[in-house]
Amino acid sequence: MGKAIRRVFATVTMAALLLTGSAFAAPKTDLVLAIGGEPETGYDPLLGWGRYGHPLFQSTLLTRDANLVAQPDLATDWTLSEDRMTWTITLRSDAKFSDGTLLTAKDVAFTFTEGARAGGALDLTVLDSATAIDDVTLEITLKRPWITFTENFFALGIVPAASYGEGYARHPIGSGPYKLISWTEGEQLIVAANPYYYGPAAPFEKLTFLFTDEDTSLAAAQAGQVDLVSVPAATADMAPQGFRQLVVSSVDNRGITFPMLPDEGKTNAQGEKLGNAVTSDKAIRQAINLGVDRALLVDVALLGHGTPAYGPADGLPWSNPDVAVAFDLDAAKTMLDDAGWPAGADGIRSKAGIRAAFPINYPAADSTRQTLASTLAELLKPLGIEATATGRSWQDIDRVMHSEPVMFGWGSHSPLEVYSLYETTLGGVDYYNAGYFSNATVDGYFAAAQNAQSLEASYADWQKAEWDGVTGFGPKGEAGWAWLVNLDHIYYVNQCLDLGTTQTEPHGHGWPITALIQTWRWTCD
Numbered sequence: 001m002g003k004a005i006r007r008v009f010a011t012v013t014m015a016a017l018l019l020t021g022s023a024f025a026a027p028k029t030d031l032v033l034a035i036g037g038e039p040e041t042g043y044d045p046l047l048g049w050g051r052y053g054h055p056l057f058q059s060t061l062l063t064r065d066a067n068l069v070a071q072p073d074l075a076t077d078w079t080l081s082e083d084r085m086t087w088t089i090t091l092r093s094d095a096k097f098s099d100g101t102l103l104t105a106k107d108v109a110f111t112f113t114e115g116a117r118a119g120g121a122l123d124l125t126v127l128d129s130a131t132a133i134d135d136v137t138l139e140i141t142l143k144r145p146w147i148t149f150t151e152n153f154f155a156l157g158i159v160p161a162a163s164y165g166e167g168y169a170r171h172p173i174g175s176g177p178y179k180l181i182s183w184t185e186g187e188q189l190i191v192a193a194n195p196y197y198y199g200p201a202a203p204f205e206k207l208t209f210l211f212t213d214e215d216t217s218l219a220a221a222q223a224g225q226v227d228l229v230s231v232p233a234a235t236a237d238m239a240p241q242g243f244r245q246l247v248v249s250s251v252d253n254r255g256i257t258f259p260m261l262p263d264e265g266k267t268n269a270q271g272e273k274l275g276n277a278v279t280s281d282k283a284i285r286q287a288i289n290l291g292v293d294r295a296l297l298v299d300v301a302l303l304g305h306g307t308p309a310y311g312p313a314d315g316l317p318w319s320n321p322d323v324a325v326a327f328d329l330d331a332a333k334t335m336l337d338d339a340g341w342p343a344g345a346d347g348i349r350s351k352a353g354i355r356a357a358f359p360i361n362y363p364a365a366d367s368t369r370q371t372l373a374s375t376l377a378e379l380l381k382p383l384g385i386e387a388t389a390t391g392r393s394w395q396d397i398d399r400v401m402h403s404e405p406v407m408f409g410w411g412s413h414s415p416l417e418v419y420s421l422y423e424t425t426l427g428g429v430d431y432y433n434a435g436y437f438s439n440a441t442v443d444g445y446f447a448a449a450q451n452a453q454s455l456e457a458s459y460a461d462w463q464k465a466e467w468d469g470v471t472g473f474g475p476k477g478e479a480g481w482a483w484l485v486n487l488d489h490i491y492y493v494n495q496c497l498d499l500g501t502t503q504t505e506p507h508g509h510g511w512p513i514t515a516l517i518q519t520w521r522w523t524c525d
Helices: 003-018 023-024 105-118 149-155 215-224 282-291 294-301 327-340 367-382 394-400 416-420 440-450 455-466 511-518
Strands: 030-034 062-064 069-070 075-080 086-091 126-136 137-142 178-184 188-193 208-212 228-231 243-248 255-259 304-310 357-363 386-392 404-411 483-487 489-494
Touching: 030 215, 030 483, 030 489, 062 149, 086 105, 105 126, 105 137, 149 416, 149 440, 149 455, 255 367, 255 386, 282 367, 282 483, 294 304, 294 367, 294 483, 327 367, 357 367, 357 394, 367 386, 367 404, 367 483, 386 394, 416 440, 416 455, 440 455, 489 511
Parallel strands: 030 208, 030 228, 357 386, 357 404
Antiparallel strands: 062 069, 075 086, 086 137, 126 137, 178 188, 188 208, 228 489, 243 489, 255 404, 255 483, 304 483
16 A cells, blocks of 8 residues: 555544544535546546546536436527537526636537647537527537537536636536545545535535545445445455445446457557457457357456446447347357368467467556456467457557557447447547447448437437448457446445435446436435
C-alpha cells in the first residue's frame, strides 16, 4: 500500500472512529464511496468526463431513467427537422450553475461549439453550428444527418461560457446536483450538494470518493469505513458484515481485437507495426469465435458473474440477436483444417511456415483482464492455437495494438460506439478500430443508420451491419473481434443505503452507479 493510499485509509479510519456510539443512530448525511473512476483528464465534459455515466457536477440536456428511456433534464422540448440537419431545443428557465449564475442557451451553445473545437472523445465532428436564439431556445445545425449525435444530449455536461477556461477540469462549475469541494489526485475527491440545483434536493450533503486499489477498497469495506464499494469478480461473494451484495447488469464487455491487416512490414506514422500474419486470416478469427466456450470462461474467469458476449452491444436495441454462435470445438477445428492450418507434432497449427501463435495483451494492473486473458489462452490450446497472456502498461499496449490482439473493454448506451469500433475511416484512430477493420458493406449500413429519421428507425441498419445473412462485423461474418463476456457490475452496499432501481450500466469508466443518485436514500434512523 503506497503512502498516498495509506493517508486516505488513515483519514477514513479516523472518521469511522469518531462516528462511534450514538452518532450511528442518526441518519447519515455523508457517504464514502470507493468505486474507482478517477479520470486522467479531470472533470471536464469537453474532454470526455461523463461519457460513461452521468457527469454529476454538470447537467445534461437529457437523462435516462432506470429503463434507459429518455427524460428531460435541462431540455424541456427537442425536435429534429425533416432534413435531419437541425435540432431545435427548448431549455428550462430556472437552471443555475453552482456559482449562482443563470444557465442560458448561450452556455449550451458555447459548450457544443467549444467541445467540437477541443476535439475530445465526443461525437461532435458533424456539428456545423450551435446558436442561442434567446435565453431558452437553442438551434444545433449539423453538417449532415447523424443520428448518434443525440448521445451528446445525454452525456455532454454543460459548462459556463463566462468562466470556462484553463484549469476548469480541476475546478469544475456546473449545474448538476453536486459541486466539487476538493480533489487530491490519486487519493480522494470530496463533493457537496449544489445549493442552486434546480432538481430534487440531493439526498446526501457530502460524498467522498476514494481512489484506492481493489484490495484497499475491500479492506475499507470490511472495516466499515465506506458505504459503497465496487469489487471484482474474484471477491464478489465475500460481502463484509453490515453490507449486502448488489449485482448490476451491464453492457461492459471484454473481448480481444484482431489485427486485420496482413503482416507486410508496414508501420503507421508513429512507427508502430501494422498487421498480423495469423489474425489477418478470417478462418482463424471465425474459429476462435466458434471454438471458445464463453459460458466456461464466465464460470472460470468471472466466477459466474457475467454473461457470454457475442457483440459490442448485446441486448441493446441496435444489437442483432442472430449474431450469437454456439460453441462447437469440432466445427472450429474442421474450419482450421479446411483453411490450411494443420496441427504440428506439438499440437500447434501452422500455415505456410507461420505458427498459429500470438500474445493476448492486457493492462497489467487489471486483475479481471489478466484472469480472462490467461483463461482464454488455455481455452485456445485445444484449437491448436498458442496464445500467451501478456501484461503491459497502456503505453506499451498503444505500441502493439495494431499488430497484436488486446483484451479491451467497451460498452455504451449509444450505437456510436459500434460505429467507432468498425468504421473503416476510424482505423488506427486512438483506441477505436485498433485492428483496422474494413468492410464496404458494413460501412454502407452505418451510413444508412446515421441517415435515419430517428434513433429507433436506425436500429435495423445497425443490426444488418453486425450480420445481414451474408456478411457483417460479427462472428458469423468478418469476425473483427472475439467478444467474450459482459461483466456484472458488483458492489457491496451498506445495508442502510437504498440505491433504488439501477440502470443497465455502460463500461466502468466514470461512476455509472451514480447516474440515478437522486433516488438514493438512507433507510436507518
